[in-house]
Amino acid sequence: MTVIYEKVALIGLGLIASSMGHAMKRAGVAGEVIGYARSKETRDIALEIGFCDRVEDSAAKAVVDADLVVLCVPVGAMADVAIEIAPNLKSGATISDVGSVKESVINAVAPNLPEDVSFIPAHPLAGTEQSGPRSGFAELFDNRWCILTPNGMPHVKEVSDLKSFWRALGANVETMDPAHHDLVLAVTSHVPHLIAYTMVGVADDLGRVTDEEVVNYSAAGFRDFTRIAASDPTMWRDVFLNNKEATLEILGRFTEELFDLQRAIRRGDGEQLHDYFTRTRAIRRGILDAGQDMDVPNFGRNMPHDD
Amino acid sequence: MTVIYEKVALIGLGLIASSMGHAMKRAGVAGEVIGYARSKETRDIALEIGFCDRVEDSAAKAVVDADLVVLCVPVGAMADVAIEIAPNLKSGATISDVGSVKESVINAVAPNLPEDVSFIPAHPLAGTEQSGPRSGFAELFDNRWCILTPNGMPHVKEVSDLKSFWRALGANVETMDPAHHDLVLAVTSHVPHLIAYTMVGVADDLGRVTDEEVVNYSAAGFRDFTRIAASDPTMWRDVFLNNKEATLEILGRFTEELFDLQRAIRRGDGEQLHDYFTRTRAIRRGILDAGQDMDVPNFGRNMPHDD
Ligand SMILES: NC(=O)c1ccc[n+]([C@@H]2O[C@H](COP(=O)([O-])OP(=O)(O)OC[C@H]3O[C@@H](n4cnc5c(N)ncnc54)[C@H](OP(=O)(O)O)[C@@H]3O)[C@@H](O)[C@H]2O)c1
Ligand SMILES: NC(=O)c1ccc[n+]([C@@H]2O[C@H](COP(=O)([O-])OP(=O)(O)OC[C@H]3O[C@@H](n4cnc5c(N)ncnc54)[C@H](OP(=O)(O)O)[C@@H]3O)[C@@H](O)[C@H]2O)c1
Numbered sequence: 001m002t003v004i005y006e007k008v009a010l011i012g013l014g015l016i017a018s019s020m021g022h023a024m025k026r027a028g029v030a031g032e033v034i035g036y037a038r039s040k041e042t043r044d045i046a047l048e049i050g051f052c053d054r055v056e057d058s059a060a061k062a063v064v065d066a067d068l069v070v071l072c073v074p075v076g077a078m079a080d081v082a083i084e085i086a087p088n089l090k091s092g093a094t095i096s097d098v099g100s101v102k103e104s105v106i107n108a109v110a111p112n113l114p115e116d117v118s119f120i121p122a123h124p125l126a127g128t129e130q131s132g133p134r135s136g137f138a139e140l141f142d143n144r145w146c147i148l149t150p151n152g153m154p155h156v157k158e159v160s161d162l163k164s165f166w167r168a169l170g171a172n173v174e175t176m177d178p179a180h181h182d183l184v185l186a187v188t189s190h191v192p193h194l195i196a197y198t199m200v201g202v203a204d205d206l207g208r209v210t211d212e213e214v215v216n217y218s219a220a221g222f223r224d225f226t227r228i229a230a231s232d233p234t235m236w237r238d239v240f241l242n243n244k245e246a247t248l249e250i251l252g253r254f255t256e257e258l259f260d261l262q263r264a265i266r267r268g269d270g271e272q273l274h275d276y277f278t279r280t281r282a283i284r285r286g287i288l289d290a291g292q293d294m295d296v297p298n299f300g301r302n303m304p305h306d307d
Numbered sequence: 308m309t310v311i312y313e314k315v316a317l318i319g320l321g322l323i324a325s326s327m328g329h330a331m332k333r334a335g336v337a338g339e340v341i342g343y344a345r346s347k348e349t350r351d352i353a354l355e356i357g358f359c360d361r362v363e364d365s366a367a368k369a370v371v372d373a374d375l376v377v378l379c380v381p382v383g384a385m386a387d388v389a390i391e392i393a394p395n396l397k398s399g400a401t402i403s404d405v406g407s408v409k410e411s412v413i414n415a416v417a418p419n420l421p422e423d424v425s426f427i428p429a430h431p432l433a434g435t436e437q438s439g440p441r442s443g444f445a446e447l448f449d450n451r452w453c454i455l456t457p458n459g460m461p462h463v464k465e466v467s468d469l470k471s472f473w474r475a476l477g478a479n480v481e482t483m484d485p486a487h488h489d490l491v492l493a494v495t496s497h498v499p500h501l502i503a504y505t506m507v508g509v510a511d512d513l514g515r516v517t518d519e520e521v522v523n524y525s526a527a528g529f530r531d532f533t534r535i536a537a538s539d540p541t542m543w544r545d546v547f548l549n550n551k552e553a554t555l556e557i558l559g560r561f562t563e564e565l566f567d568l569q570r571a572i573r574r575g576d577g578e579q580l581h582d583y584f585t586r587t588r589a590i591r592r593g594i595l596d597a598g599q600d601m602d603v604p605n606f607g608r609n610m611p612h613d614d
Pocket of ligand 2: 318319321322324344347349379380382405406407408430431432433437440542
């Protein structure tokens with residue numbers, strides 16, 4: 001691989017940034033990786049693990065001379081970071097981010113950047129329920145999608161460089177309108193997470209079923225929800241606060257359908273239930289065919305010697 | 308292992324029955340395993356794979372002389388099977404089942420059985436999204452729970468034999484009141500499945516987001532729902548028709564909490580969201596500590612060479 005960016009600055013050093021660091025090393029696409037995180041502890045871990053070559057104790061210092069700056073902090077922290085780094089950005093630099101919401105990040109970041117840099121928002125659709133600098137790994141983005149939303153940005157060379165960068169990190173790249181991104185993600189990620197959090201909350205709250213029962217008997221479906229609902233609370237708070245409209249729209253559709261199925265259960269309409277449960281199988285088949293999940297039952301969890 | 312039952316008859320030869328067949332062979336707890344399934348195709352597969360020693364072309368024939376009969380058909384088919392086998396049951400035999408709902412199965416089966424057999428309902432809390440005779444494997448029940456609901460049954464020796472049997476198949480065994488079982492399972496399994504089906508249905512239905520987008524960008528949470536929602540439609544129709552009351556109760560609690568979080572999003576109440584998302588993490592920790600899930604991020608899906 002050839003180097004695409006001489007100096008890459010990662011602002012925020014959690015799951016996504018550390019995975020990017022590892023993947024950049026694997027691909028050899030960055031000359032030097034400079035990191036900044038809020039806490040000294042995180043910065044020290046980044047150096048110890050080695051997914052950064054150097055860390056700085058402020059975001060402003062970290063971006064000096066960087067050809068690519070990637071904002072890897074929670075969505076709600078993007079504006080402050082943009083304001084802090086703006087004076088120190090190199091002319092001609094590319095600024096990007098990995099935030100799970102795009103319209104509000106664009107509104108928070110773009111107005112604060114100088115004219116002579118290119119801001120190209122991005123969102124790698126890859127993650128786990130873990131967070132922090134120790135949770136990253138080079139393979140996180142392999143065969144996953146990274147969506148760029150370079151809305152009305154005429155910086156063609158800069159966009160194609162960033163695409164090459166993400167492809168070198170293992171991802172497939174797609175471009176999209178930011179509002180459409182936020183709607184698609186509300187369906188494929190944000191509302192599913194809210195629902196999982198809610199279901200786990202209900203179980204936790206239910207006086208007549210003990211937590212011990214919930215825990216022991218979780219294997220029948222519920223534990224998949226608990227994994228999703230173990231994700232970072234700050235990240236998810238920021239997602240919902242910043243993708244309010246699309247989340248509420250999809251939630252509305254969801255409760256509508258849920259009420260319909262609820263009525264079918266109440267009425268004992270087996271045919272409606274059977275039809276509904278049959279239709280949803282096709283989507284699963286599509287996901288397997290597209291290579292976006294493993295085709296081993298139960299995530300391979302019950303295979304010999306899994307636990 | 309010593310033989311606990313000389314002859315075991317499995318009625319229905321899908322995921323659960325085939326896993327039981329494999330696990331019985333592994334443990335050496337059954338002298339002979341006799342199988343019956345509705346279709347000749349399934350019966351032939353059972354013989355070919357060898358998780359049954361013999362198959363019969365009717366349930367009535369399969370149970371002749373059996374010391375243990377296990378009903379492994381969908382919950383809605385239990386009554387007919389009970390009626391068919393009743394005349395041929397051996398005096399003193401133990402009759403059990405693996406149905407995901409207990410009260411309605413008891414109501415469907417118990418009145419149809421003769422006085423001189425012991426009916427001890429059971430539910431192994433283990434499964435995958437797959438079904439049919441080829442989907443079973445010996446390890447399915449290892450370290451999972453099997454709940455017996457031997458309500459008011461004074462057949463102490465018969466109950467303890469059945470417990471030993473399930474332990475030999477790898478499971479932990481617990482006894483419970485049938486109505487309580489149905490409530491616990493509504494929380495840990497039935498409502499989560501309904502929600503997953505609904506979410507997948509919503510995504511499939513949404514004109515403004517294409518199926519291709521849903522499929523490609525599913526890695527951010529949604530694909531876990533599609534796995535759950537790929538389960539057998541007949542089994543799940545029967546579960547909801549037969550656990551109506553508990554399902555509707557938990558659904559009511561779920562929508563109540565969901566509306567509360569929805570309001571928090573609308574109002575922009577970040578603190579409420581953050582608190583809620585923090586609380587649910589404790590349940591996940593409990594499940595990992597109890598050995599009911601693997602502690603590898605994202606089910607190990609993103610680990611090197613997974614796809
Ligand atoms: N996790 C996912 O599944 C996923 C997937 C795709 C995109 N994303 C997006 O990627 C971004 C980062 O997520 P992540 O999972 O990598 O998070 P993470 O593991 O929790 O790491 C967040 C990093 O941001 C720093 N940070 C937090 N608040 C900050 C603030 N107010 N000012 C400055 N730095 C701050 C943290 O510093 P300390 O370590 O010092 O606290 C930490 O280094 C988010 O925008 C998220 O929406 C996440
Ligand atoms: N899957 C799970 O996760 C899980 C977990 C715990 C308990 N359970 C319970 O276990 C039972 C079986 O589930 P499974 O997953 O093993 O199902 P499955 O793989 O779909 O197999 C069902 C079996 O029952 C037979 N069958 C279906 N309808 C019948 C009828 N009307 N009369 C006679 N036989 C019939 C089928 O015969 P053919 O093959 O000829 O069609 C098949 O052999 C259900 O009561 C379910 O609630 C399931």
